[in-house]
Amino acid sequence: MSTLIAAEGLGHAYHDEWLFKNLTLGINVGQRVALVGVNGAGKSTLMKLLAERFAPLEGKIVKNKSVRIGFLDQEPSFPENASISDFIFSSENKQQQLIREYEELVEQEHPDEKKLNRLYEELSEHNAWEYEHQIKTILSRMGINHLQQKIDTLSGGQRKRLALAKLLIEDPDIYVLDEPTNHLDIDTIEWLEKILTSGNKTLLLVTHDRYFLDNICNTIVELERGKTYTYNGNYAYFLEKKAEREAQDDATFQKNKNLLKKELEWMRRMPQARGTKSQARQNAFYDLEEKTKQRSDNQKVTLNVKMARQGNKILELENIKQSFDDKKIINDFTYVFKRGDRIGLAGKNGTGKSTLLNIITGSLSPNQGKVDLGETTKFGYYKQGGLNFNEKDRVIDIVKADAEYIKMADGQTISASALLTLFLFPPKKQHGLVEKLSGGERKRLHLMKVLMQNPNFLILDEPTNDLDIDTLNVLEEFLENFPGILVLVSHDRYLLDKMSDQLFIMEGNGNVKIFNGNYSEHRNAVEQEKEAAVKKEKKEENKPASSTTKLSFKEQQEFKNLESSLAENEEKVKNLTAKLNQVEPSDYNQIQEISSEIEKINETIEKEMERWMELSEK
Incomplete structure (x- = not known):
């Protein structure tokens, strides 16, 4: 395997405390690495160092200059006063600039037909239609619909999704992701899993989501007390091997504790002769004392607070x-x-x-x-x-x-x-x-x-x-x-x-x-319902056509109701479109809300029209 990026002898401190020293880590092509460890262990700091966000106090990051790193921060930063479009589309990428121009144009109420035709031809020349569809799918999945909206009007969750969308569009050589599932709903997380495991992507990520971690990663790196422990497997494998390591550490700790007790007695004897004692043995004592102290500090959070009495009515x-x-x-x-x-x-x-x-x-x-x-x-x-x-x-x-x-x-x-x-x-x-x-x-x-x-x-x-x-x-x-x-x-x-x-x-x-x-x-249950619906649909398609052309009483009533419902929904679309035309261009939230409502009603009209056609043919 070829190594894309490596940390050699890395050391960094935060608020005058060393998070790690002399740390070595390499990430190979196709590795999907999860970084785990307790809060404050230095996971985010290590990721930022590997993403070259700042330089380490000690050691170095080694990589080829051509290797592109994509970094998703927990709290991403953006250019001041930039629009979504400014941030998403790279000025150096011709395909992206064509797609940007096309998407901005189709968002307009009355787009210029000549410009549209020209862009259509250029997008075809640059084989960009598939890329355009890919970008649109990513933006849609992340809930990003209005490219002209200013980023400073977005919520924290929307900003995180925007930063992730840009990363997926750019498709870097190494994805460095700090809590990528925060602010995503479950459907989007499952979609993201498929994206990140397709192809031969290289990932380094921190996540608390154990299903996501298990489904994505093939290597776990644990950061504990400034040291890294690497496990080649998924999270379940890591838990098994970590338990074995901790059992071994416990045995070593007990052995060290007993040895420390003996050495402590030796250190206390004959204080007047302290200067003649073996300096090497004294140094070994202090080293053993430090190791034992560190191990005994390895505690866990304890949650056992009292609960207030609960009555019958809640x-x-x-x-x-x-x-x-x-x-x-x-x-x-x-x-x-x-x-x-x-x-x-x-x-x-x-x-x-x-x-x-x-x-x-x-x-x-x-x-x-x-x-x-x-x-x-x-x-x-x-x-x-x-x-x-x-x-x-x-x-x-x-x-x-x-x-x-x-x-x-x-x-x-x-x-x-x-x-x-x-x-x-x-x-x-x-x-x-x-x-x-x-x-x-x-x-x-x-x-x-x-x-x-x-x-x-x-x-x-x-x-x-x-x-x-x-x-x-x-x-x-x-x-x-x-x-x-x-x-x-x-x-x-x-x-x-x-x-x-x-x-x-x-x-x-x-x-x-x-x-x-x-x-x-x-x-x-949802999947079973979908499968049952598909089976029913296939059964209906294979069913021989009925010899009768008359509608049942129930179908006649449905036919009448459909006609009135279609007219009502078309009127709703007409009124909402008029309302949309009166909204201030800067009121993105209302534009998005009305557009979404129109889209939903149009979907209903389409379904009703299909059923109306089906009944009218009978």
Whole structure:
């Protein structure tokens, strides 16, 4: 295998602390490498060094100058005042510039026919139609529809999807991806898996999504205490081999501990003769002491906070309706929450998941319907956006602002400092500033503050974003034993499968479907429905034509209803088109909303027309 990029003797420090020293790593053509490790281990820093975002303090990155690296940051940056089109299409790529000109032209209400014809010919000359289709598919999948929209008007999630779209269009020699599944819905994640595993792509990625990691990667590199451990296999193989390594480390640790005890006794004897002792043996003692200290510090997050008492009435939603600007978000939804409910909230981006959560927690009153909250119900709401911390606050002060002492599940009361230690914030970090925390450490602190409230109704909105897998495993263990209500929003299919036994599926247009089962069971049910529909369609096609030409009474009624429905929908399209023409060009959100509505109605008209033709022929 030929090596595309390598790190030699790499060393880097952050806030005066070394993340790693003398680190060596190589990535070969066709390798799909996942970088794993606890929050704060230096994963993002190592990725940025390999992507040549900045230079290491020690060592070097070795690669051929012609090797193109595509880097997806957790929080991508963009040129100031740039449009989507400016960012996506490279000025050095002739095909892309033709596609840009063509796409911008067809977005216009009255495109210039001469220009369109000229571009059509040029795109054909440059064999760019297939490329145009590929670019359009990628942009559409990422929910990017208006090329003239300014990037600074996009949300954080839209920006991440835009950066990923550009990377997929450019198709670099090495993809370096920091949490690529954040802000993607499940359908898009599954589509992305197919893209990244097609061809002989070379990848280096950090992800918390274990299904994604297992489906994509063929090599796992663990970054632990400044060292790397490489496992040639998928994530399941890595877990097996890591367990073996840790068992061996435990045996070595116990051996070192016993040896350290003996050496410590030797060091304490005859202090007056200290100068005559073997210097080599003293040096070996200090080295052994450091190794043993490091191993004993290897702790895990502990989650066992107390839950508030829960009464008989928890929460009742009755005939909930919610819409924004004539767009239906929730239409007549009723549900009575019961003890032990473990609900996964699923649906594409923009279908109303956050709206439903806001109604549940009382931060939004529905347009219609009743929300009846039990007296003892206590929410713990872990929000996707995280908390707005003051960068200059100390970590311990943020916790003490809520409580000096916290009651645990076993009845024991512990201090804020002791709880922070259980959440892997050692004293040095506790008294350090928030600005020194990594993204994952901030999320861990946010999770801790939510659990400190002793909730009995826990809502987790994308809890897996930026948390390391070790912390996620502990969180899963805690949730499995959590006796209260759990509502989980996540694009992590593994977590949805493991933690939910019921789904609220936001289908769009206000429909909220309740499915009894987890995500994989729902997916299988959908696939079975599709297969059954295809079989039925084939059966109908092979069915001999009926000798009668008369319509049944039911078909006659359907025929009449179709005629009136077609007329009604055509009128709707006419009115919406008129409305679209009156919208200010800068109001991208309303343009997108109306265009989407017109597209949906046109799809309905097309289906109704097919059925009308079928009945009219009979």
